[in-house]
Amino acid sequence: MRLDVNALGTFYRMAREGAGLAAGRLTQMTDVETQVGVTKLNFMRGTEIRHDFEDGSEKVGIRVELSGGIDGHSIVVFDRDSARTVLNALLPDQTTDEFDELSRSAATEVGQIMNNGFIDGWADVLETVIDVSTPEFIEGESADPFFGDLETAPDADDLALVFQSHIEAVGTETGFRHYLFPEHDSMATLLERLRTSEGIEYDKLEGFDRMAEQGAQEVARTATTLTGIETTVEIRRLNFVSLEAIPEEVANDRLVGVAFEFDGMPSGYLLFLFDETSATEIIDAMVPMDTGTSEPGEFDEMGRSAIKELGNIMASGFLDGWANVLDTTIDHSTPEFVHDIGAAAVDPVIIHLGEQQDYAFVFDTKVVADGREFDCEVYAIPDEDDLERALNALDVDKIDETPTTAEFGELEGT
Structure with a gap:
């Protein structure tokens, strides 16, 4: 099929x-x-x-x-x-x-x-x-x-x-x-x-879903390692949606996050979004000192650096796994700190993608902590043409054999 x-x-x-x-x-x-x-x-x-x-x-x-x-x-x-x-x-x-x-x-x-x-x-x-x-x-x-x-x-x-x-x-x-x-x-x-094109074999899409699952597990493992807060993947799924529907999925709250553009095969965008309470909890765990985040909704340079560093390493673990399985190189941009209300946190990504396409495959994941304020929404949105080419070249048998890798560096400023 x-x-x-x-x-x-x-x-x-x-x-x-x-x-x-x-x-x-x-x-x-x-x-x-x-x-x-x-x-x-x-x-x-x-x-x-x-x-x-x-x-x-x-x-x-x-x-x-x-x-x-x-x-x-x-x-x-x-x-x-x-x-x-x-x-x-x-x-x-x-x-x-x-x-x-x-x-x-x-x-x-x-x-x-x-x-x-x-x-x-x-x-x-x-x-x-x-x-x-x-x-x-x-x-x-x-x-x-x-x-x-x-x-x-x-x-x-x-x-x-x-x-x-x-x-x-x-x-x-x-x-x-x-x-x-x-x-x-x-x-x-x-x-x-x-169908109007060669399209994608369904088992290739199923294989890419398994890759996304591995990426989600890597995100949870990285978050646990860097923050000391035990986290797990609660929800993970692959959606096909209209680009204009993606902001409707985002909670209408003030969100803190990190956005990346990734380039290679495939290219696209990756976002990690936290509610403000979760972001504060993460900063306190990574930088155990007064970071100026005592006022709700305020994040000083040290706090922003902590969130960006966490996002940067999680992005590397997520995308490196894809690159290893696809036998390609995927580079991602420097992290961009996001602090906005609901849909406004994802609108810039939607605007960029909307110049080339109307729909998107979206890998969305929720990472949660047991008994702590730590909710992380993960959105991976590949370019649809790149995704089709990458999946057609995918060797499904390599997925379970290829490890994901993430390097843990020292947080800048600690």
Whole structure:
């Protein structure tokens, strides 16, 4: 199975169109004003998908099976409180929180209308007909009730292309997630029809995902070594998104970070972003003296140097692993300190990339510490043309045999 940016771009437009129709139909049915949040094509392993579900909250969902233009399963999932909010608009006299026959029927109808909105949007973009089965009501706290029995759902270590859209009710915390699990052969047929270039073998992309995983582990190891704060990788995934959607993913808080441009095969951008509390914690761990960071949001030269040095060494470990496996050289720029609010922290990168491309593969990672304030968001955004050339030259068998390397120097000024 081969894929290219044109095919994935079509899938992305398909997902956005479907989400828009689903949101509009939900508003018409319930008078609850909605808006489409982030839409992504995720290349996710089964363990990562289950991580999304297993947050301890009760969920309900409506699942349908698809055939015709695309085969697979479409699932609308919402947490129990969000479902009750919507059902209260339909059944104002319903007083119980339990899902009795009436509320299950109403929830199924809402989920079916939303599923049909997604599916009609996909059919419009693909110019085809997609048949839909009778909807199935599901509830539970883990992933198993929702897709544990589906052949189209990936096993723990399998990399699958999963469509995700998030719809939010305006002015409330009510939100809905949507998942499409396409059947492999059906997806391969669609990719072949939509592809306009030689593209990338799917197993090469899976191999590059393993490289990103190694890079993420190297980032965590480096952070632990330099700060003494035990860190691990909590979330790591490969997304295909519109460039304009990347800032929507960034928390709307004041962020501290380091940005790099890297050059070679591939080229692109690498960002490490921390919230201000995490940045202060890192500085205190690396430079155990008064650095002038006692005032919230203030970072003196020593503190900025510590953050830049940490980012510099993490970047080397991340990119050196790629270069070793690809048997190439990847150089990165000197670190640029970033301190801004939310999307403004990533806007310069998006503007630069937007001059050449509309979409991007984004490797995003969250590094966290156990019991300490240390959250680090890592974004690696390669140039799409370079990435295609690099992946086509990739020897997948070398990935697990080639070590990542990082050199730990003494922090300047300590």
